Amino acid sequence: MQHHGLGYSSCFFSVCFLVVLECLVVSAQVKNLVSDPHWLPATATWYGSPDGDGSDGGACGYGSLVDVKPLRARVGAVSPVLFKNGEGCGACYKVKCLDNSICSRRAVTIIVTDECPGGYCSNGRTHFDLSGAAFGRMAINGENSQLRDRGELPVVYRRTPCKYPGKNIxxxxxxxxxxxxxxxxxxxxxxxxxxxxxxxxxxxxxxxxxxxxxxxxxxxxxxxxxxxxxxxxxxxxxxxxxxxxxxxxxxxxxxxxxxxxxxxxxxx
Missing domain, CATH: 2.60.40.760 (Expansin, cellulose-binding-like domain)
Incomplete structure (x- = not known):
């Protein structure tokens, strides 16, 4: 029994060490990328169906546009600090997660179509609540569902020009x-x-x-x-x-x- 206890403690210590090490690596990645003044730290979650387009409409008032291209699967609800009482509607952002074990190097481009005023988005936080499809696109190929299982993620983001090829205002x-x-x-x-x-x-x-x-x-x-x-x-x-x-x-x-x-x- 004593030997079993020692083995369990050793295993528990190893798991804890690996978790702490992974957190430190992710933290270092965030710190390194945030040193680029174009990228800022935030958090991200997802909502709607896992592979879905997110909200049906949203607080910006785009209605059914969010369900069709070019907005489809690029929907993002943002916290009040980015929503700006609606004046932030239509702005485009690149959002990237940094855990190299499951996240790809590519950023997902989202369009602000909705606001998330409570929960993760309260207390002045900079937060993105993405469609399931947009959130999953940040993952390594084949790891989309595993990334969504993580729940809230630390991310970095930056403004990016909106592009609607072939469209006029x-x-x-x-x-x-x-x-x-x-x-x-x-x-x-x-x-x-x-x-x-x-x-x-x-x-x-x-x-x-x-x-x-x-x-x-x-x-x-x-x-x-x-x-x-x-x-x-x-x-x-x-x-x-x-x-x-x-x-x-x-x-x-x-x-x-x-x-x-x-x-x-x-x-x-």
Whole structure:
């Protein structure tokens, strides 16, 4: 019995030592990569079905867009520090886990489509709650399910330009909009991806009217009746880049319709 006890203690000590050693290696990897000013530390979890696309809609208001390409499987809910009351919607990030025993060297690119306000995302933490598909993509080939079994992971992240090849900026007219209350959602914005301000201009006017940020990625203006066609001007939140889409909303626009411009920001 005494010999068995000694063997158990020795085995227990060895396991503990290996666990501590693995944690130290991962910590060193995080420290080395975070020394690059472009990468910052955070944590990550996943939600939805294991191989699924994440949320059905989300707090940004993109609705069914999150279920189809190019957003499909790139969905990310972020903590309030990155969500920024919805002004962070549409921003793109690269997220990478660093445990070389199970994580690949590649980062997954995600688009902010949702907010995770509680649990892992509270207390001012920088946290990514990814779709099961996006989370699994950080793994070595064949280790996707094992990585998801880890639960919460230490990760590093950085902003990256949004890229929607073959797409121009589009404006979705939200349900309930009228000639006196117009609500718009921006889609497929290359580059910064986020919106800091929006203005519209009526066809008969030279004045840009400021829209108000309502929630998520939704902007609205009250007044009118508004006379179309309407031009829309975007200013990005991150770098203040400006794009003006002339007469993009037609005179006979309708709620729930999407109108595509001929322009986009440079993704660079």
């Amino acid at each position: 589009a404006f979705h007219v939200n349900e309930g909009s009228t000639d006196f209350w117009l609500s718009l959602l921006v889609e497929f914005e290359d580059g910064d991806g986020d919106v800091g301000s929006m203005h519209i201009r009526e066809v008969s006017s030279s004045e840009w009217l400021e829209m108000n940020h309502i929630w998520g990625a939704t902007w609205a203006i009250t007044g009118g009746p508004l006379e179309g066609p309407l031009s829309v001007k975007l200013t990005t939140l991150s770098t203040g880049k400006i794009l003006s889409a002339r007469d993009v909303i037609p005179r006979n626009w309708t709620p729930k319709a999407t109108y595509t411009s001929r322009l986009n920001f440079s993704p660079q």
